[in-house]
Amino acid sequence: MVTLAKRPKLFSEESFTSYLMRISNMNHTSSMEVCKLISNQNKVRYMWKYDLDLTNLIDQEKVQQLFGKTANELGTFSIIKDKLLEKYDMGLNYFVGNLLEKNGKYCPICIQESLHYKILWQVKDIKICDVHEISLLNICGICLMKLPYTHELLGLGICPNCNNSLTNKCKHIDFFEIRNR
DSSP states (O other): OOOOSOOOOOOTTBOHHHHHHHHHHHTTSOHHHHHHHHBSSSOOSOTHHHHHHHHHHBOHHHHHHHHSSOHHHHOHHHHHHHHHHHHHTOOHHHHHHHHBOSSOOBOHHHHHHSOOOBGGGGBTTOOBOTTTOSBOBSBOTTTOOBOOSOOTTGGGTBOTTTOOBTTSOOTTOOHHHHHTO
């Protein structure tokens, strides 16, 4: 069994995909390779599904061995999702289609302070960072291209479109325009 020698601390409210990008980068492997090791599915087409339905997509024993953490520790949003689906009696497709963003969002100050992505940022109606009270971005401040939900470079705080840091000054951004996207 492959092990990941370096296991970073899991941040409060961090998404599983954020942790996956960080642990993969620290161990010089790709997120997709790690997913192949822990998945109980042949292939998961969309990485955001791990944040949404982690416990049903992974082999929990392999996760415990590889990460040194339980699926419950890693899949906080998955637990919240289960409670919401039960309480409001809605289907998973409705929940996903109406609640979560398909592109990545981030707070440039949070990324600079502690390189991780909160699961809460992916909720469509969340537009402001709860810590810094600034607009969350879904585009790079330099090239103005939308960000994917996950990418190896995002785990390093780098835009996969232009290779610039996501913490660079956002000179060209009209924050009013971003809020209305």
